[in-house]
Amino acid sequence: MLNLLLAVRQRSESLVAPLEPEDLCLQGMADASPPKWHLAHTTWFFDTFLLQPYLKGYEGCDPRWNYQFNSYYEAAGARHPRPSRGVLTRPTIREIFAWRQRVDAALTQLLTSPDADQEDIQQLAELGLHHEQQHQELLLMDLLDGFSRQPLEPAYKTGADHHLGPLEPTQARWISCDGGLYEIGHAGAGFHFDNEGPSHRIWLEAFALMDHLVCNDDFRCFIADGGYQRPELWMSEGWSVQQQLGWQAPRYWRGDGPADQWQEEFTLGGRRRLNPQAPVRHLSWFEADAYARWCGARLPSEAEWEVALQQHQPLIHDAHGKLWQWTASPYRPYPGFLPAPGAVGEYNGKFMSSQFVLRGSSWLTPEGHGRDTYRNFFAPANRWMAAGLRLAR
Amino acid sequence: MLNLLLAVRQRSESLVAPLEPEDLCLQGMADASPPKWHLAHTTWFFDTFLLQPYLKGYEGCDPRWNYQFNSYYEAAGARHPRPSRGVLTRPTIREIFAWRQRVDAALTQLLTSPDADQEDIQQLAELGLHHEQQHQELLLMDLLDGFSRQPLEPAYKTGADHHLGPLEPTQARWISCDGGLYEIGHAGAGFHFDNEGPSHRIWLEAFALMDHLVCNDDFRCFIADGGYQRPELWMSEGWSVQQQLGWQAPRYWRGDGPADQWQEEFTLGGRRRLNPQAPVRHLSWFEADAYARWCGARLPSEAEWEVALQQHQPLIHDAHGKLWQWTASPYRPYPGFLPAPGAVGEYNGKFMSSQFVLRGSSWLTPEGHGRDTYRNFFAPANRWMAAGLRLAR
Amino acid sequence: MLNLLLAVRQRSESLVAPLEPEDLCLQGMADASPPKWHLAHTTWFFDTFLLQPYLKGYEGCDPRWNYQFNSYYEAAGARHPRPSRGVLTRPTIREIFAWRQRVDAALTQLLTSPDADQEDIQQLAELGLHHEQQHQELLLMDLLDGFSRQPLEPAYKTGADHHLGPLEPTQARWISCDGGLYEIGHAGAGFHFDNEGPSHRIWLEAFALMDHLVCNDDFRCFIADGGYQRPELWMSEGWSVQQQLGWQAPRYWRGDGPADQWQEEFTLGGRRRLNPQAPVRHLSWFEADAYARWCGARLPSEAEWEVALQQHQPLIHDAHGKLWQWTASPYRPYPGFLPAPGAVGEYNGKFMSSQFVLRGSSWLTPEGHGRDTYRNFFAPANRWMAAGLRLAR
Amino acid sequence: MLNLLLAVRQRSESLVAPLEPEDLCLQGMADASPPKWHLAHTTWFFDTFLLQPYLKGYEGCDPRWNYQFNSYYEAAGARHPRPSRGVLTRPTIREIFAWRQRVDAALTQLLTSPDADQEDIQQLAELGLHHEQQHQELLLMDLLDGFSRQPLEPAYKTGADHHLGPLEPTQARWISCDGGLYEIGHAGAGFHFDNEGPSHRIWLEAFALMDHLVCNDDFRCFIADGGYQRPELWMSEGWSVQQQLGWQAPRYWRGDGPADQWQEEFTLGGRRRLNPQAPVRHLSWFEADAYARWCGARLPSEAEWEVALQQHQPLIHDAHGKLWQWTASPYRPYPGFLPAPGAVGEYNGKFMSSQFVLRGSSWLTPEGHGRDTYRNFFAPANRWMAAGLRLAR
């Protein structure tokens, strides 16, 4: 556990190695956070929720750092406004790294002490580890957003996300599932976020899930067929968002307009040619939903997605490791869900309105972080995450 | 059918009888519409969707009226921006009434003609009738909003909404329902909106529903216990909305602050003393959800609400005719839902994101308009509707 | 004085005679006020500043009316927010008329009493009279704005503002004035607003003023020459305003784009053909300034305008009664200016930043209200007033 | 000239020496720019306006750099939106420094070539030099803004701006000037910005100017006397700005409210104790104007300021080198002003609306950059500049 934890902590630092110092405070929009902030916030999480309460003699960080690096925990006090995280040029990266070392040392001390086996400590350490993994993905998707706003279109790393898709066309197939009473949600041992439980029964009618993700070429057909100009394909809210923001293609597609000109996309490896067979990515729930309607299909519910995997795992391609997959399910608590008491209970439970669930995991998700029961969630207009879609009917 | 239709049409006009001429264009906020606009829009609905297509020789309204009185039907052309409906002082009320008469005469002609039995015509006439009933409720709730913004606090009608609640305390009871596989949604004959179907099976675990609505006195305790100051009771989105808008009590409560000072509320009958036993009303989903959490309870899902009525109808007080009841269910399509083709398909189907379902009906709902399968929906921050809540566990 | 006052009061009421009842609360935008509000506010002015302090036994209006109809006098208490004047459907027009009668009777009583000769009373009565005249012009220009936002383009009165200009081309001439030390501002007896004084000396270099206002045809040439597409002609602030708001022509010109299509304009008499020789109107200071730069000329300073009239009155056409004329002068106090103490001192003095002076008067200005020393003022982006321009060099 | 130019260029680079790398992209608000951007933009100015047109064989920068570092020159093409300069993490500081070296070498080549004496070249080189000096001051004031938004309150340099004021109280005196016809504006040889001319005559009545700047203790009395709560002291526009933004003291004063608690201020040297005798700084025109009214005095016009210096230079303390001084004069062209043709003409001329003139210079102004005829200008609500005030009567 300690070794894994320290390895995850180490990986966070290696993620910023390819960056220029000026990139460390880059915040492209209110929803995103600068790389340095992610490094500090994940450290604050251990400092505040694990070390201060459980490690005797541990001295917590400066209260102003608490103010700066608390993300959204009301119970942990007031916070610096999220849209202005980019102005926090201080503490410097050196100070953050020093803090990280101090926290790593304290974690080592705590987790090798006689207290280490206490359930609270184990659970919080594990939560902190998975929290840090989540922020590793956030760091990269926030960076892609920030880089995409620059005329120079910097690359994070040459070759980053090169191999998301095959180069040859593949034949997509419907995978059928019988109707019936199923059980979904996390059961048994092993780490999971609170929102993945309780495990519970759900009735499903027969349905089918597509074995492949929708690819760029598919989506190009939607655009060519006037997909962005036909209100009947869209939720009313989505139509007005796209009209207002002028969407004409997925977030990072590049080109100058008509469908056949969308030949490139911006990636962490810089601008490159669109791979027609690669799964389409960085689109909103509204676009995913409109695309599915245009196909005469629909998005799967999260239960359908999970049950299909229970039944036919090997047939469902790219459930993990390519793109998060939008579902038709609003993000709401499972029956019987109760968040933990205290600040940690704010982790997931208070976001259960006006968002949709995504399932699976993405090429940005750290190794070992995904799960079939994992419930990721974003607002239906968000596009900067590594999101794609898979059809159902 | 024709007689019923004409009676409903007539009722719309009688609703504006108590108003002053200046009130006819009152639009208190972007979400609300002026009384005159409702009279015109409901008429436009018949003009556009029934008479123009089906009554030979019928001459539709001026295209500029179409522009003014189309609400949200993309397939019926461009529209005047909703937040500016209040500036539409013309056509005058006399012109609107004359149009209504012309449309009523044409409806009479069509519905007494040999074509009257065509299914399309019957269905559209019935839809228009229910549409007009919906707008009768909207007209009154929009008016309450508009009047509430005036320092003079005008009354729509003395005695309006006097008898919403008992004057004596009542003992609320939990009504238990077994878990199992149930069928919900509208089945069989009889008018219903498209979003009430298809009827389908759903699995529910055992649950209990409160037989009474939450009353003003209950809610006063929530306020007195710091309900509006405790973020742990709220969804994150709701907390930030109430902080920003300064909510401290339901929308129309009056007073100057601390809980025991909320002694009055503004109603269509003007300002009057709060009845402690009457159901609390005009609160958002966020407030209903926070209240339920404070109680250690929760909101029912819409399926639970409907099944409880199937099983124990006589025990569930005030399911209809008092207040719409917020549910825990985001407004989404039932499995297999397909909107009608064409403009009429925009009626309900395109609003299925970022809203929550309310069940039942209210004292503003026209006689005969409610149904146990009825799915009303509003955004979670909306408060101007006749909404209350009922607990589940 | 009393007779004149009552005649002015009467005229306000006759101005609303052509309106429909629904028009009485029409507020097209935050800067404009509804007709009924103008009738009430001018009455409130007498009620608050003259009758309550000086007429024994006079009972002032309801404090809530004070709240509703106080425009901007901080010393007279809190106010209803200006952008929401349109929601004030109550008091009704009947109540306002009754109030007006009560105030007229009280004014008659006060001004025929032995106190009538007191200087304070005389001055406040006179100020109230001129105030009401100002609002008569505001009422009409606000109405034009409100009507212009309606698809039906209602006419206030057939034939309104028909004869603003000649039908035959006229030859414009430069009127030269010598440089020298001049005196400007109001001197001597006679009513004037506080901001017209003190009279004071000013040095002017030789200049010339155009004897005619710029006409529609002139302005059409500016448009045809790309005037709205050439940033070098504009103040930076004006350029960004027009880009943001999409200005392509004066506020009420109608047509669909390229210069030769601007053939109509919207007026209080409804939409009608543009008279090429009539003075161009309803343009912002930014447009006037850009036009002048395009001509190789400039706007006159307010001192130049006033001095030219002192010297060459008969040669300067249309100084009054057609359009207010934008000047190059920011609205600032004359040397030695001191506003009156108390609420009345807020009349003009507190608006002396970020506005420009207009000189002359317009066809909407009531008879007898204009003066050569009159300093009207609006923000440089405002376009809904009766404003035109005259060149200088 | 070349030596001076290279020294100024060198100073820009030394200004960023005390910064951390993360500070280089710090943009605290839309009006401010990051340090690195200033270094690049001043270089772009030479690249675009001097080297590309005049140095044969010179290869201009990447068009995307042109897009990024053009500030507001419409004639030089489209620009990156100003409020988002902070996201431009690339080019890196190393690339900017390399560009600066290349440009410095090219400047050396050009200014030592036979062409060096051409008037155009001389003028543009001199303009570029003064432009770079202006940006040195902007860089520091923008940095102060950015640092002030951070909980950690970083110091730019210990001891920065320590000695702005005396520690002992001084006796302020009125310096009287006769009325008469004066000449103001820049005349004769020597560099000046275009807006300082043409030199022209102006009539002034007798006036008096205070020999000292208003100091912190003076301003504390204004606050203690309710200055920020008394609308009668404020322009209407200023009152509504300060109410909205919650101003209670000058921009960088620190403390928690009542007047006697404003004991500290934030500076480029970090937070430190307010010096009661030091001139009050970082206030808006609205605050300066309200303060003057509270004193029964007023702000001087820019002509009064300049004439007082012509007449009584040695008596006027701190005309330069402490704080820019707000004047009562809106920023408008002098009679006969004509901006240069082309992009360079956009330097000053297009900003002549909705701003006020400041005179003098500040402790941030580079040595040799100030002039008695210098016309600095900012919007009346701006507070982040090094602005103070001097009274007139």
Ligand SMILES: [Fe+3]
């Ligand atoms: Fe986090």
Ligand SMILES: [Fe+3]
């Ligand atoms: Fe409708």
Ligand SMILES: [Fe+3]
């Ligand atoms: Fe007024």
Ligand SMILES: [Fe+3]
């Ligand atoms: Fe510049």
